[in-house]
Amino acid sequence: MSDIQAYAAMEAGGRLEPYTYNPGALPANHVEVEISACGLCHSDLSMVNNDWGASQYPLVPGHEAVGKISKVGEAVKHLEVGQTVGIGWTSQTCQHCSPCLSGSQQRCTSAVSTIAAKGGFANRIQVQDIWAVPLPDGMDAKSAGPLFCGGITVFAPMMDYGLKPTDRVAVIGIGGLGHLAVQFAHAWGCEVTAFTSSMDKEAELKELGAHHVANSRDAGAMKALRGKFDFIISTVNVDLDWASYLATLRSDGQLITVGAVDKPMGIPAFSLISGGKSVGGSDTGSPDMVARMLEFCTRHNIKPMVEYFPMSDVNDALAHLKSGKARYRIVLTN
Template structure:
């Protein structure tokens, strides 16, 4: 067995260094993928730094993988060698719990995340076959990696919470996730408003799909929007004036957070009771939903905006992301 070659952090906060490991025998339900590219996400930084107190070292980051199938296990029949596939946050699930059987495999209690196994900052990876999703014909594989985390994270709540093409949608935070949420919501047919603290992005956000752009630092800007939105998707990981945003929801509207805010959000009960409003969270997506998202992207020509780095420049790419220079996603290429 030839070792897999990767880049790993050996301790919390460490720079990534070359690391090799023996993956063992290919499992019957697994596929092996030659990695052509892998996105770099803020979640990778959190895992490198052990911000979530769940990291194990040596840690190979990377969970926005695109590559070519090089081997399939005996029980994998839906993929073949040579196919181009992508892999996101999840790499293995049990297949027999209630969540798996109901099509919500991303919520399996025995779920293995791609980073918790061996991630995509490598030349090859192994994952359970159901988590390797074939790219649609004609999709540009080079920049597709961020769809498998950033993309599905904002696409899933639109599906799960029944977004309608007649709805009005607000997107808070126009970065790696938010710039994709704008494109999805516009293609869905919705009226789309972008909330951003970067006023220099106005023209760019309009080109991405925003009908309206609101300066999120302007305390007075939310007042004219009271009762306006059917759904707000928040991608930020910092606390905001949540009651003010809840006031902009229409009756029965929903504020969905996909950003990992690390402190209590402080939602007053009366902000929800009046108008039967809701606050919800959303994770990633099951394999069938990832496939639907990819079809939707191919149909509407939705693409991440990407800064590219070579895989062996991974530490430069991490610094680029830390410094807030990414517009809007970062992809490492082998």
């Protein structure tokens, strides 16, 4: 087995450096993929910096990889060499725990994350076959990577929490995840409002499918929206005045967070009791749900807005992401 050429952080917060490793023999239920492009997610930055206390070094980030299968294990029956596939946050699951058997493999009790197994900032990657999801015909492989994390992260709660086409939906935080959430909710048939603190994005957000754009820093605008929404999805990883957002929900409305807020969310009990409102969270999605999302994107021409960097300029790409200037997703290309 030939070595894999990658980029790795050798310590918490360190610059990524060229890194070579031998993946060993290809397991029977795995495939090897030659990576053509890999999205850059804020979670990659969090893992490089060990923000969650779970990183191990050398650490190869990257969990939005797309490429062609170059090898298949002897037990793999549904994939073949030459197929274009994508890989997201998860690279291996046990297939026998309760979440796996119930179709929620992303919640496997012994799941291995793609980054923990050495991720997609590389020329090749090995993953369990079920987590290499084929791209539909006609989907642009170069820009598809962000769908495998950013996309499924906002698509899954719309499926899991029963979003209806008659719903009024608000999206908090219009970045890598939020700009996809707006497109999904619009294609779902919903009336969509985008909450943003950057009103210079208004025209662009309406092109993406937002019917309304609201300034989240304008107390008057927030007050005018009280009791409007059936469903709010928050993509931000910072603490907000959650009571003011709960006030914009209608009776039985739901506020779902997919952003990893790093401290407890202050949710007033009476804000939930009054109107029977609820707050929930969501992670990613099963391989089947990822495949459904990809089909939905193809049907409705939903695409991430991306900026491209060569894989060799990975540190410049990380700096661009950290600056907050990316619009709206970064993809590294081999």
